Amino acid sequence: MIDFxxxxxxxxxxTMLLFQIPFLIVFFQIVNKKAFVDSEPGKTEPDKYSRTRYGWLALVIGAFIVVNVASVKYMPTIIEAKASMAQDARDVSVIARSWAFELNENEFKVGETIRFLAKSEDTVHSFALIHPDGSQIFTMMLVPGAGVESALAHTFTEPGEYTIRCLEFCGAAHHVMKSTITVL
Ligand SMILES: [Cu+2]
Structure with a gap:
């Protein structure tokens, strides 16, 4: 269950829904009380409107569930997390320390799925992979002493020079903490 x-x-x-449900229950109780118990100052007859209200409520909840369920698999973090469990991924180890990255390999081929196993040796850093066009592919936080490496995988589909940067402020030379990956 925990694994799932x-x-x-x-x-x-x-998990996200479980955290939201208590708030939703309180919210709907307040709405309900406002609408049906305390009808001041409009003095409207609540019965007249209840059907429309519940209809709307059902529509909104329905839309919320449909949109969330339909979009969950497109979330970048979900895509990367799935890739990081891929069987055919090649493992590359990354050590982050103030203020450099040490990769055991930094040349890959187009089409390769690389699983980056990263850890920090001193303070909190991050490992951000940046596409040659400047857009960020992902970032993961590296906490020293975490015990396990942070892992994310990426399938390189375009050749070029990718940049690795630290995106957690880690001291005086944080801004120069970067490295490169070449994809052929
Ligand atoms: Cu940093």
Whole structure:
């Protein structure tokens, strides 16, 4: 059960819902009380409107669920998390320390799925992979002493020079903490 919550997209979605449900219950209770118990100052007859209200409510909840369920698999983090469990991924180890990255490999081929296993040796850093066009592909936080490496995988579909940057402020030379990856 715990594995399911941690490792699958649906687990993440269910966890999010569990955190939201208490707030939703309180919210709807307040709405309900406002509408049906305390009808001041409009003095409208609540019965007349209840059908429309519940109809709307059902529509909104329905739309919320449909949109969330339909979009969950397109979330970048979910896509990367799935890729990081891919069987055919090649593992590359990354050590982050103030203020440099040490990769055991930094030349890959187009089409390769690389699983980056990264850890920090001193303070909190991050490992951000940046596309040659400047857009960020992902970032993951590296906490020293975490015990396990942070892992994310990416399938390189375009050749070029990719940049790795630290996106967690980690001291005086944080801005120069970067490295490059070449994809052929
Ligand atoms: Cu930094």
């Amino acid at each position: 919550l941690y490792t699958s997209a649906w687990g993440a979605f269910i």
